[in-house]
Amino acid sequence: MLTINVAVLLAFIVIMRLRRRTEARSRMDEKFTVVIVLVLGVLLAPTEFGQGILNVLTQLVQGISQSD
Incomplete structure (x- = not known):
């Protein structure tokens, strides 16, 4: 939680x-x-929220690449 x-x-x-x-x-x-933004990204990455963001971005990128 910290x-x-x-x-x-x-x-x-x-x-x-x-x-x-x-x-x-x-x-x-x-x-x-x-530097602050990079540290924020490292802190968020292993959390459920960070994984959710990663999933959304992955779907977005896949959708954009398939539309080309």
């Missing part, structure tokens, strides 16, 4: 960081946001 709580906190941080205007971000600030 993984979910940390993931929720990181998701909140990502949302707050992305709401800022693009002009106000430095290159270091953008790199830090990318």
Whole structure:
């Protein structure tokens, strides 16, 4: 359960960081946001929620590739 709580906190941080205007971000600030998003992905991946997202994205990609 700790993984979910940390993931929720990181998701909140990502949302707050992305709401800022693009002009106000430095290159270091953008790199830090990318690292936070990657850590969030690693925390969510093994959870049921993360697996659900993976299944939805897999179906979406398969549907797009079959329509071509």
